[in-house]
Amino acid sequence: MTPYALTVDAGIKDLRAADHLIHLLAAELALAEGAFGCTHLLRGDRPRVALSLTLPSEPLLRTARERLAAGGYEVSPGVPDAAGRAVIYPGVSSLTGTLTIAGVLARSAIDRVTVLGGSSQLAPDTRLVTWDHVRPQWQDGELVLTAMPAVGGTLVPFEVPAPTPCCVDH
Incomplete structure (x- = not known):
């Protein structure tokens, strides 16, 4: 930055x-x-x-x-x-639909993608379903997107576009 x-x-x-x-x-x-x-x-x-x-x-x-x-x-x-x-951030408008990790990194300012609770390196062809809502965070000077496993071996961003408010039924 x-x-x-x-x-x-x-x-x-x-x-x-x-x-x-x-x-x-x-x-x-x-x-x-x-x-x-x-x-x-x-x-x-x-x-x-x-x-x-x-x-x-x-x-x-x-x-x-x-x-x-x-x-x-x-x-x-x-x-x-x-x-x-x-x-x-640069490239955010191009992060729509389903992209590979390599595509996310090539199209945007995101420096790296991590999986919540995971420690292994992601394969560049791993697919990310963006939900058209990609919110990375700055960590030690890098823009890092945290993702989580989803259906069919894909990933999704950890932050969902329309979260359910806590205690909605109470």
Whole structure:
């Protein structure tokens, strides 16, 4: 990632709303292809989800910061932590349908795919059913997608597009 980053704290409480806001801001700001938009869980006395935008140049960062501040958003420099969950990143729009691991890595900024609870290296021809919802996370400077086994020897992203809220029947 580049050093051209900022954090937007809109007081959002859930990931779905944060994803929606990242997409809205990306459209409003006409973010460049090399941009990253991530979510970050902020804990403490006021738990919430902050957004970070990492841009490919200082002029783009300055313009984004000015436009966001003018729009009433709370903007601060840098990212809140190094473990952001990427929503917008180079190649994300090409991660649709079923792809091989090699295809995911070739088409996007994702550096590696891991299987939850697994330790072995994945074969490049292993198939990933994306559900059109691929949210990798930053881990030690790499963008890593965590997947889990699925039907027919395929994998699916660990994060599902429409999770069932906890205790929905209670």
